[in-house]
Amino acid sequence: xxxxxxxxGSPLLAVRSLTKLFGSFAACNAIDLDIQxxxxxxxxxxxxxxKSTLVKMLFGVLAPTSGQILWKGEPVRIPSPGAARRLGIxxxxxxxxxxxxxxxxxxxxxxxxxxxxxxxxxEEASRLSHLYGLPLDPKAHVADLSVGERQRIEIxxxxxxxxxxxxxxxxxxxxxxxxxxxxxxxxxxxxxxxRSVLYISHRLExxxxxxDRATVLRHGKVTGACDPRQETPASLARMMxxxxxxxxxAAGTNTKGDVLLEARHLSVPxxxxxxxxxxxxxLKVRGGEVLAIAGVAGNGQxxxxxxxxxxxxxxxxxxxxxxxxxxxxxxITARRLMGAGFVPEERHxxxxxPALPLSDNLVLARNxxxxxxxxxxxxxxxxxxxxxxxxxxxxxxxxxxxxSGENPAAGSLSGGxxxxxxxxxxxxxxxxxxxxxxxxxxxDAGAASRIRQALVDLAKAGSAVLVIxxxxxxxxxxxxxxxxxxxxxxSDAYPAHELTREKIGxxxxxxxxxxxxxxxxxx
Amino acid sequence: MRIELEKRANPSxxxxxxxxxxALGLTVIAGGIMFALIGKDPVSALxxxxxxxxxxxxxxxxxxxxxxxxxLIGAGLSICYRSNNWNIGAEGQFIxxxxxxxxxxxxxxxxxxxxxxPLMLVFGMIxxxxxxxxxxxLKAHMNTNEILTSLMLVYIAQLFLDWxxxxxxxxxxxxxxxVTRDFAPEAILPELIASGRANLGFAxxxxxxxxxxxxxxxxxxxxxxxxxxxxxxxGRFAGFSSKRMIWFxxxxxxxxxxxxxxxxVSGTIGKxxxxxxxxxxxxxxxxxxxxxxxxxxxxxxxLFLALTYVGGEAVQLTLSVSDKVTRVFQGLLxxxxxxxxxLIQYKIRLVFSRIGQSSEGGAH
Numbered sequence: 001x002x003x004x005x006x007x008x009g010s011p012l013l014a015v016r017s018l019t020k021l022f023g024s025f026a027a028c029n030a031i032d033l034d035i036q037x038x039x040x041x042x043x044x045x046x047x048x049x050x051k052s053t054l055v056k057m058l059f060g061v062l063a064p065t066s067g068q069i070l071w072k073g074e075p076v077r078i079p080s081p082g083a084a085r086r087l088g089i090x091x092x093x094x095x096x097x098x099x100x101x102x103x104x105x106x107x108x109x110x111x112x113x114x115x116x117x118x119x120x121x122x123e124e125a126s127r128l129s130h131l132y133g134l135p136l137d138p139k140a141h142v143a144d145l146s147v148g149e150r151q152r153i154e155i156x157x158x159x160x161x162x163x164x165x166x167x168x169x170x171x172x173x174x175x176x177x178x179x180x181x182x183x184x185x186x187x188x189x190x191x192x193x194x195r196s197v198l199y200i201s202h203r204l205e206x207x208x209x210x211x212d213r214a215t216v217l218r219h220g221k222v223t224g225a226c227d228p229r230q231e232t233p234a235s236l237a238r239m240m241x242x243x244x245x246x247x248x249x250a251a252g253t254n255t256k257g258d259v260l261l262e263a264r265h266l267s268v269p270x271x272x273x274x275x276x277x278x279x280x281x282x283l284k285v286r287g288g289e290v291l292a293i294a295g296v297a298g299n300g301q302x303x304x305x306x307x308x309x310x311x312x313x314x315x316x317x318x319x320x321x322x323x324x325x326x327x328x329x330x331x332i333t334a335r336r337l338m339g340a341g342f343v344p345e346e347r348h349x350x351x352x353x354p355a356l357p358l359s360d361n362l363v364l365a366r367n368x369x370x371x372x373x374x375x376x377x378x379x380x381x382x383x384x385x386x387x388x389x390x391x392x393x394x395x396x397x398x399x400x401x402x403x404s405g406e407n408p409a410a411g412s413l414s415g416g417x418x419x420x421x422x423x424x425x426x427x428x429x430x431x432x433x434x435x436x437x438x439x440x441x442x443x444d445a446g447a448a449s450r451i452r453q454a455l456v457d458l459a460k461a462g463s464a465v466l467v468i469x470x471x472x473x474x475x476x477x478x479x480x481x482x483x484x485x486x487x488x489x490x491s492d493a494y495p496a497h498e499l500t501r502e503k504i505g506x507x508x509x510x511x512x513x514x515x516x517x518x519x520x521x522x523x
Numbered sequence: 524m525r526i527e528l529e530k531r532a533n534p535s536x537x538x539x540x541x542x543x544x545x546a547l548g549l550t551v552i553a554g555g556i557m558f559a560l561i562g563k564d565p566v567s568a569l570x571x572x573x574x575x576x577x578x579x580x581x582x583x584x585x586x587x588x589x590x591x592x593x594x595l596i597g598a599g600l601s602i603c604y605r606s607n608n609w610n611i612g613a614e615g616q617f618i619x620x621x622x623x624x625x626x627x628x629x630x631x632x633x634x635x636x637x638x639x640x641p642l643m644l645v646f647g648m649i650x651x652x653x654x655x656x657x658x659x660x661l662k663a664h665m666n667t668n669e670i671l672t673s674l675m676l677v678y679i680a681q682l683f684l685d686w687x688x689x690x691x692x693x694x695x696x697x698x699x700x701x702v703t704r705d706f707a708p709e710a711i712l713p714e715l716i717a718s719g720r721a722n723l724g725f726a727x728x729x730x731x732x733x734x735x736x737x738x739x740x741x742x743x744x745x746x747x748x749x750x751x752x753x754x755x756x757x758g759r760f761a762g763f764s765s766k767r768m769i770w771f772x773x774x775x776x777x778x779x780x781x782x783x784x785x786x787x788v789s790g791t792i793g794k795x796x797x798x799x800x801x802x803x804x805x806x807x808x809x810x811x812x813x814x815x816x817x818x819x820x821x822x823x824x825x826l827f828l829a830l831t832y833v834g835g836e837a838v839q840l841t842l843s844v845s846d847k848v849t850r851v852f853q854g855l856l857x858x859x860x861x862x863x864x865x866l867i868q869y870k871i872r873l874v875f876s877r878i879g880q881s882s883e884g885g886a887h
Contacts, residue, residue, distance in 0.1 A: 022532070311759050333762030342760070349754040355534070356749070364750060364761045367743055381743035412533060 010073050012037045012196050013058070013089075013165055018067030020053050027053040029220040030067070035165065040187060040197040042207040042228060045217035046240055046444035051200050054217070055167050058198075059091045060084040090158030094169040096150050098142045100274060105138035108157050128159050132186045143274055147297050148179040155186070166190065167198045172206060176296050177472070177505040184210050203473075204233040216240055237445060257287025258324070260464035261308075261340070261433045266319040266328075268307050276300040278307060281490045283483060285433070285464040290455060291493060292479035293468045294504050300488035301468045302345065305437040308466070309342040310335040322433055336369045341431030343423055345438040345468075347415065351422045354411025358403070358421060359385065359392040361410045365425050391428070399424035400450065416447030423451050427458060434458055437468045452478050472501055484508055528869040538866040543813055543824070545866075546859035553855050563842050571841050572834035572852075582837075584719030586829045588791055591721075592617065592783035592803040594728035594825035597810035598735050598818045599776030605739070605816050606772045607752040612658060612673030613780040614804025615680035616651040620781020621788045622684060623650020625795050628710035629692055629703045639709050643785055651781015652774045654680065659773035663766045669773070677804070685797045692795065703795040712790030722790035724783070729822060731779055736818040748772070780804060801832065802850075809857040812864075828853065 011034040020028040028050045035041045045051045056062040058069065060078035068075050071087055078084050084091070098107050105122035112121065122138035129136040134152040142150060151171060158166055168187075172180040187197055187210060201207055207214060208228045216224040216239040224239040261284070268278040278300055285291045295301055306312040308320060310332040319328035322338045332342065342365075344350045352361045363374060363383060373391075376382045389407060396403065399420040403413050410418055419440065426434060439455065440448035456478050459465045468485075469475050475482060476496065483493040484507035491507050554572070555565035576582040596613045603610040610616075624647030627639055658673040685701070694704040712722045739745035751758035751768045758765055788799055810828050814821030835849030 309760075331762060332760065336762070344760060346756070350756045350760055353750055353753045353757045355753055360746065363743075363746060364757060367746070368762060375743060377742075382741050383743055383746060409533065 011035055011070075012072060014070040014073075015054075015058075016068040016070065018054070018057060018069065019065050020050075020057060020062060021065045026220050028057070028064075031217070031220075031222055033215055033222070035196050035198060036213075037164070037196055038191055038194045039212040040191055040199055040210055042211035042214035043198060043200045043217065044204075044207060044214055044236065044240055046446070049217040049240070050220040051217055052169065053220075055091070055169065055198065055200065058084070059089060059167060085161050085163070088162070088164040089167065090161050090163030090165070091167040092151065092154045092158055092169065092171060094171075096154055098150055098153060100141070100143040102142060103138065104136055104140050104142065104145075104153055107142060107153055108138075108160065111157050112160065124160060125156050129156050132156075132159065132189055133182060134186055148175050148182075151175070151183075163195065165196045165198060167200070169200045171199075172201065172203060176508045177501055179296075180206065204228075204236045207236070208233070240445065256289065257462055257464075259284050260287050260323050261285040261435070261466060262321045263308065264319055264321070266307060266314065266316075268303060268312070268314055270303075271312070276303055276488045278303050278488045281488075283466075283490060283493065285466050285481075287432070287462045287464050288459055289480045290459045290465040290467060290478050291481045291483065292475040292496070293466070293483050293485050293490065294472060294475050294508060295468075295470065295485035296508055297470055299486050299508075301437060301470075301485060303488070304485065304490075305342075305344060305435065305468060308435050309340075309344070333368045336366075339432035341365075341426035341429055341434045343426055343434070343436040343439060345441060347418050347422060348411065352410040352418060355409055357407045357409055358396070358401075358413075359388045359407050361421075362388055362392045362395070362425055366429065369429060395421060395424040395428050398428070399454070414444075416443040419443050420447050420451060423454060427454055430461070431458075431463060433464045433466075435466045435468075438470065439467060440469075440471065440474055448474070472504060475504075524873060524875050527872045527874050528865070529872050530869055531867075534867050538863075539815065542863040542866060543815065543820075543860060546813070546856060546863045547827075549859040549863070550852065550855045553859075554852055557848075557851065558844075561844065563844065568838060568842055568844075572838050572848075573830065575837055576830055576833040580718055582833050584721040585833045586826060587715070587721035587725045588829075589803075589832045590825040590829035591724035591728045592787050592800070593807050593810045593828050594732055594822055595724070595783040595786070596776070596780045596804055596807035597814060597821040597825055598728070598732040599779030600807055600811040601814065601816040601818060601821055602735060602739075602748060603772040603776045604811060605752045606748045606768050607755070608662070608769055608772045609670045610655065610658065610673050610773055610776050611670050611808065612655070612676050612804070613776065613807055614800060614802065615673070615677035616654045616777040616780035617784035617787075617800055617804045618677075618680040618684050619654035620647040620651035620778075620784035621795065621799055622680075622687065622784075623647055623653075623781065624785030625692075625703065625706075625788060628706040628789075629795065632704060632707060635707060635709060637709065639707070640712065640789070643710060643789060644782060647781045647785025648778040649781070651784060652778040655773045655777025655780070656770075659770050662773075663769045669769075684795065684799070688795050688797055694794075701797050705794050706789060710789060711793060712786055720791070722786070724786035724790050727782060727786060728825070731782075732818040732822050739818065780807075806853055809853055809860070812857065813860050828856075831856075 013035040015031055015033040017030040017032060018028060019026060019030055031054055043051050043054070053062060057064045058078065060080045060083050063079070069078060070076070076087060078087065105118055105125060108125050109116065109118055109121045125138050126136065129152065134155060136149065136152050136156060142153070171183060175183060190197060199211055211228050214226055214228040215222055218240060228236065263281050263283045266278055266281040270277040276299060281304065283291065293301070307314055310327065310330055313331055314320065314328045317326040317329040321327055322335055322340050325338060327335050327338060348354045353364065367374065374384055374388050376384050392407065401417050401421045401424065403417060413421065423439065436455065439451050443451065452474060455465050455467060467478060479496040481493040482496050482499050482504065484491045484504055486508055551569060555569055558565040558568040576586065596617065600610060600613060624643040626646060627643050654676065657676060658669045661667040661672050662669040688703055689701040692703045694702055696704065712724060715721045715723060715725055739748065747758070747763045748768065750761055751763055751765050755765045783803065788795055792799060806828055810821055810824045813827070814824035831849050831852045835846055835852070838844055838848055839846045
């Protein structure tokens with residue numbers, strides 16, 4: 001593999017007016033893209049901009065409708081991922097495809113041609129993982145590994161094919177700041193060897209930090225190609241969104257009210273072998289406060305949400321109280337009637353039923369809290385569809401939900417628009433307590449800023465807001481208090497202005513037990 | 524060349540209406556081929572199978588008689604299936620309903636009262652519901668698979684009935700034939716109209732189907748069933764309990780199967796005997812799917828499947844082919860319905876490509 005300079009020379013991969021139509025909708029519209037050998041090339045864009053469609057075509061998952069892909073100057077067709085790998089293209093997907101019950105080596109062997117012995121795979125994998133600073137134990141079971149370690153498996157799996165181009169889809173969205181730093185070192189090594197990296201992200205800071213060039217997509221078209229280091233985050237965001245993104249005005253100056261949500265020594269055993277047990281979680285949220293809980297995925301966030309929402313009540317009534325009343329042993333309906341609202345992490349199949357229309361998804365969350373308005377006929381419980389539709393329309397208008405048609409199926413909305421609807425559905429009730437898990441996960445920048453502002457405004461109006469999030473930018477934007485969850489334990493809450501990313505990173509990395517004293521002293 | 528299924532962005536409304544008809548067409552074609560292969564003229568065979576029964580009053584009554592249990596059971600099963608509970612044991616619940624309902628006319632045969640028939644119907648429903656309670660309990664509290672338990676309980680019910688009519692309930696006047704005593708006239712379900720044998724069971728079936736349709740269409744209970752069927756997690760978020768739904772849907776479908784059972788023995792057979800059903804409980808599964816799990820669609824599907832029973836008897840007489848022909852047609856129909864339903868969610872694409880022969884699946 002010869003290392004050619006980052007600019008000039010012939011590109012390793014060139015894409016010429018590549019188009020992908022779904023029906024009459026152009027997911028990618030005449031895309032041009034050049035990737036030079038030995039460069040880290042960023043692909044920027046909001047959700048739905050066409051980034052994943054483009055890389056799926058490059059990796060042979062989707063067939064382009066028209067246009068050309070040139071590999072080292074030669075036109076090629078990439079009909080399957082296998083063909084992509086043979087050309088020298090490797091890919092690390094955002095959602096991992098690993099079997100939790102198998103070991104690292106077994107998972108890697110599954111993606112190779114059969115007939116290679118497991119010990120050889122393990123040997124080669126651990127050689128590569130050391131070479132690139134990706135420590136991995138081939139004998140470890142995937143279920144026991146952190147998300148960052150699982151990602152390393154995917155990267156090693158891609159490296160085993162000795163690719164010249166590696167595509168990484170939103171790799172840092174699941175990592176702690178420290179883990180992300182290690183990943184960047186690995187990428188620098190790959191680059192030094194002359195390999196190219198196509199790096200998909202919407203995190204502008206890291207793109208500026210590690211990428212040599214950037215291509216920006218919006219609505220399936222290239223809207224800009226630039227050197228990210230010459231740009232500001234604001235100018236990059238403008239290219240992505242097409243207009244300036246409204247910045248969230250913080251909740252900072254609220255007057256503190258009564259404690260509206262409290263958890264006292266909340267402990268929950270793990271429900272499944274792969275779940276995290278909650279250990280002695282204590283938290284308090286006052287009216288007017290936004291408590292943000294930071295943490296890397298899989299450290300008990302989902303379990304905490306389940307216990308606070310009452311989807312899985314706990315035996316100890318006093319472990320959770322809502323507006324001063326014990327609620328630990330009550331179900332989600334009872335907690336809603338006490339004035340709480342909930343937004344779970346997963347939109348499809350948890351917060352909403354994708355196949356049902358939006359109005360039905362309104363009934364989903366509010367069938368008892370708005371019983372008087374939405375239902376008629378007493379025990380028969382006849383749903384007043386007309387009334388529900390009007391309420392649904394009001395929510396869509398308030399939150400600026402963009403949709404096709406009056407009352408489309410929830411699954412047909414983009415992630416950002418559905419999330420705006422789901423958050424709006426709760427805000428429409430003016431809940432005294434709102435608990436939100438990953439409010440802007442996979443949501444485009446415009447929708448995210450709208451949702452964050454709505455959360456801040458709710459707190460300003462006197463409600464208690466609890467936000468569980470992995471996104472530190474988001475946390476610093478909305479939070480008045482911050483606590484960190486790690487391995488099912490929750491740290492003390494600190495005022496948001498006293499914390500820095502580094503301190504949160506330390507708390508996240510499981511340093512909680514050891515350094516609790518030190519961190520507390522630091523304040 | 525390969526055939527690809529491409530997922531549609533939205534389920535196709537056109538195909539969700541068209542699919543049952545497409546399936547019917549394919550079934551008729553496949554049936555015609557089958558008749559040709561066994562050396563019968565396909566056109567006349569299909570004519571006597573599907574058309575002739577519709578042309579005289581007697582067979583129309585027969586169709587109503589056979590459609591009644593199919594619709595009753597199918598409508599109940601649709602609620603189960605919509606809520607993601609797979610009750611396969613309606614045949615057993617049908618038999619247990621018939622047995623429980625028959626307690627009054629068989630054991631208390633000396634009691635004559637207008638209350639006999641209503642009591643029988645109520646007992647029938649309770650019997651079916653209690654029998655469905657076994658898989659419901661096992662699923663809700665022991666986490667067993669209801670498909671297996673409900674199916675296996677069918678055989679127990681069949682053998683229990685067999686034992687009853689050969690043993691303790693055998694009629695003293697039946698010369699050792701394995702039957703119970705004939706039901707007294709007040710234990711017989713009255714006929715619907717004067718022109719033939721069709722009885723009140725058909726009215727029960729239509730009422731139940733319409734009632735369930737109203738429930739699914741307009742009430743929160745129907746919404747709860749839909750939500751829990753599509754996503755248990757979303758149902759839990761809505762405050763619905765999937766455990767309670769297991770009980771509700773199993774007991775409801777069991778009760779309707781039990782009602783179908785007692786209606787059949789009371790209205791059509793007039794006594795218990797070792798075999799009281801030509802597989803209504805299983806055929807009703809086809810009815811439920813052919814009717815798109817929609818109770819109104821199930822009325823139409825039930826009538827059609829009843830036609831396959833009557834048509835099967837007809838070709839058995841006129842062409843002297845085996846009565847298994849009915850089963851073949853029902854099997855073909857279910858097969859084609861399920862296959863055609865693929866078109867609702869997917870588009871079929873033929874891909875012609877030179878390098879496309881690569882068999883690698885790709886890791887993603």
